[in-house]
Amino acid sequence: MKRTPIYGLMAEFDTPTDLVHAARRTYEAGYRKIDAYSPFPIEELAEAIGFHRNGVPLVVLIGGLVGCASGYLLQWWISTVSYPINVGGRPYHSWPAFIVVTFEMTILCAVLAAVFGMLALNGLPMPYHPVFNVPRFAFATKDRFFLIVFSTDSKYSSVGTRTFLEGLRARSISEVPS
């Protein structure tokens, strides 16, 4: 694999509006390997860079179904097969009594899937990342907004992309060393 010394070009913006507009125009200009960074969630931003669907809901659904099935089967197996207790001839498979634990197990597994699934899809934890090489990027968790075009993008060229980003009213543009 070819090693690229430059990870990408990063443009800094002052307001969320500028960032969203810039991200849209970058996407429209044909750049696909781009990302944007903001100190708080901006609904329009993911749309603007062409990220429409994420896998979290499916992961949570699977987690919930696994929790539900395993919770119920565990109680069924324990109460009828492994450790049946005859209480005045009542049925071993007394499903109404199993609902509470089934429900709690559904929630528990869905919650675990929601948290760890989200982190896994995001590739976190990842203590090191090239974007942290830009000193100004420390403000991405405070009050600044960033747009990056990765050097792996097919349209990327160090001069052309820089000129393009300059046309987007960026406050400053910096190269991200890889």
Place this chain on the structure above:
Amino acid sequence: MDERTEQLTVGNQAPVIEPGHTFATVTDKISSIVLTRPTSNGWLIGFGACFLLTMILLYAIGYLFLRGVGIWGINIPVGWGFAIVNFVWWIGIGHAGTLISAILLLLRQSWRNSINRFAEAMTLFAVACAGMFPVLHLGRPWLAYWLFPYPNTMNYWPQFRSPLVWDVFAVSTYATTSALFWYVGLIPDLATLRDRSEKLWAKIIYGILALGWRGSSRHWSRYETSYLLLAGLATPLVLSVHTVVSFDFAIGIVPGWHTTIFPPYFVAGAIYSGFAMVLMLAIPIRKFYGLEDFITERHLENSAKVMLATGLIVAYGYGIEAFMGWYSGNRYDSFLLWNRLHGPYSLVYYALLSCNIFIPQLLWIRKLRTSPLGLFAVSAVILTGMWLERFIIVVVSLQRDFLNSSWGMYYPTRWDWATFIGTIGFFLACMFLFLRVLPGISIFEMRTLLPQAEVKE
């Protein structure tokens, strides 16, 4: 006026966040409490006092392990005593945190953004206090893991038809969910602290905890989905937890326990006491840390309204209990009512009615709803009242059941009190530590409240 500004200043109410703030000032103001503000003497004294109480708790628990539950006032017929009273009280307090962070999020009540973080922390510590009591009450607490289903050489499994086993699942799921919900909410703020702190060790610790969060829009998109789903999952969960706690009573046949009104009435009571605790914490916090810009009169007033509404549901619960005691024609149920009103614990019952029903009606007065001192006092009364309610439910029902020959009295011992007061100290000590090392208000959610966070087309 765009939608966001409109939300912030509805009618003549106080705003959710005072005008004039920017992303930078919100960030600096909240993070400086943790990063740059020196540890004050007030904090040291407060934490020290709570730490001493925590030591009393450990002493009481140590002695309990040595001697057994006989050091408490429990006996036959009153086998449940303070341990279960405190368990239900603490877990009820814990409910407000999830209610604020999950249910109000789904209902798009953006005013919750400034109180959800410490309310969630409060939930976590309250659930920790609650979880201690049933385990200490086991008699052989070192065998607490027998409550969980795990393969063992005794060929034994828990009895899944018992509400006590349901409780184990409900409370442990609740504790796990609130811890994760709280931590997920903290990740972007931990990244802010990582980038803002000057000291290397603080950068390293916050950096590890932030998991390398960098605010990518793809990450935010998954984060928001996950956060919403967590809220959606936590909402039925929080309602189920106190429902299951009430099943511990309602599935039994003891008069005063065996009623179908218990689940909704317990949930309302839980939210009632939880909001009282939120106010008792929010009022001093906003005062001492100068956070009146973020925790405004609007928050105090809204919380007071929630207390008023849930308090009326609780009052309805008491009314129905009394009505059914008479209307059912069941002699044990009507005797229970008589015993509450005229029995040996009648003073406790009257105190309960005053604390939970009569005094909170003062909240109809708008002036009181916006007065921090007045609200603090009413909240203290409500918390006392809710504790008395659990005392009435647990002790007064058990002390005189079906047979006169098995009647008895229950008197708490000094070890009961030491354990109870100790958990209050433990709870507050945890809150002190939390406020010192983590942002007590969610920074990134406060940024979204600002008018400039809106994307203009």
